[in-house]
Amino acid sequence: MAELDASEFRSLITSVFPHLTGAVFRLTAKSWDSMAVDVDDTLIFKFPRHLGAERALVKEAAVLDIIRPSLSMAVPDMRIHDGPPIFSSHAKLEGEHLIAEDYDALGEGNRQHLADDLARFYAELHELDADRLRSAGAGAIQPWKSPEAVRTKALPLLAPDIQNFAQAVVADFEALPPDPYGNVYGFFDGHGWNMAFDYAQGRLNGIYDFADSGFGPLHQEFIYSNFISPDLTSRIVSAYEGLTGRKLDRRRIAILTGFHRLSELAELADDPLNVEQMTRSVAAWAAASRLG
Structure with missing residues (x-):
């Protein structure tokens, strides 16, 4: 599939939504799978970058139709437009990314409210009908890289003082x-870049990007909030335990967090554009684990 340019995005969108001809179009994100276009700060359009991403986008919309009525948390009401090319549209969830410094x-009070909302989100997801x-x-979430x-x-990409920590994480994971x-069935992508947080109100307005959702080990659901803060993860786990009666293993969550970051580093080891960021991610978790 050929990459589209800005004028082609505008043309495709206005062919379906002619009333947007005079709107402001802004390219907001370019992931492995999709290009996202913000229109007038009120609508989001996603354009798949390859055939696999097309199938994933159609699946995401179908899954959202099932889960949306059962969630207290706002999620996108996504519609698929057949094109060609296929693309999606949904109303933008108002809010900003939630990153570590802002958390x-x-x-x-706002920290606890956030944790309670996320715990309820996970508890509701985990009770949904698997067959539907x-x-x-x-389907199954994407597997991680093997320990080997x-x-x-x-x-080999890690500083010597972090290698011992990483070796122990791999052994613990095995x-x-x-x-x-x-x-x-879970979200399995609950980091702050998929959140619409209202800083004026101190509230989470919604969660988006369900492309990586699927079936996976329950404890793995709780690792991604560690990209925001281990404090947030601890609060989410406690609130989730209170809602569900399930007792979670915090050590397991910590091991999974460390191995996930190492797996991401292994996956991008030959990618000079991203390897430095992944190396910093491992080092940050090592530092946080030592402080904890």
């Missing part, structure tokens, strides 16, 4: 028994 500046979701196309691949590709709660 650290939140007050105690599978019929909509939901991590040792070969990721560990020793983990199967998740005691098995697999659930």
Whole structure:
């Protein structure tokens, strides 16, 4: 599939939504799978970059149709337009990304409210009907790199003082028994770049980008908020335990967090544009683990 330019995005969108001819179009994101276009700060259009991304976008819209009515949290009401090319549209969820520095500046009440909202979001997702979701196309989440691949590709890229930490993480990961709660349908992407946070109100307005959602080990759901703050993860886990009666293993979550970052580093080890960022991510988690 050929990459589209800005004028082609505008032409495709206005052919379906002619009333947007005079609107302001802004390219907001370019991921591995899709290009996102913001129109008048009120609508988001996603354009897949390859055939696999087209299938993923159609699946995401079908899954959202099932989960949206069961969630307290706002998620996109996505519509698919057949094109060609296929693209999606949905109303923009108002809010900004939630990153570590901004979380650290939140007050105690807003931190706890955020954790409670996310815990309820996960609890509601994990109770959804698995068969209905599978019929909509939901499948297993993407596997991580193997421990051997991590040792070969990721560990040599780390500073010597972090390599010992990383070796221990890999060994701990290999020793983990199967998740005691098995697999659930989950989001599995709950970092702050998929959140619409209202800083004026101190509230999370919604969550988006369900392309990576699917069936995976329950404890893995709780690792991604560590990109924001281990404090947030701890609060989410406690609130989730209160809502569901499930007792979560915090050590397992910490091990999975570390191995996930090493797996990402191994995956991008030969990518000079991203390897430095992944190396910093591992180092940040190592530092946070030592402080914890």
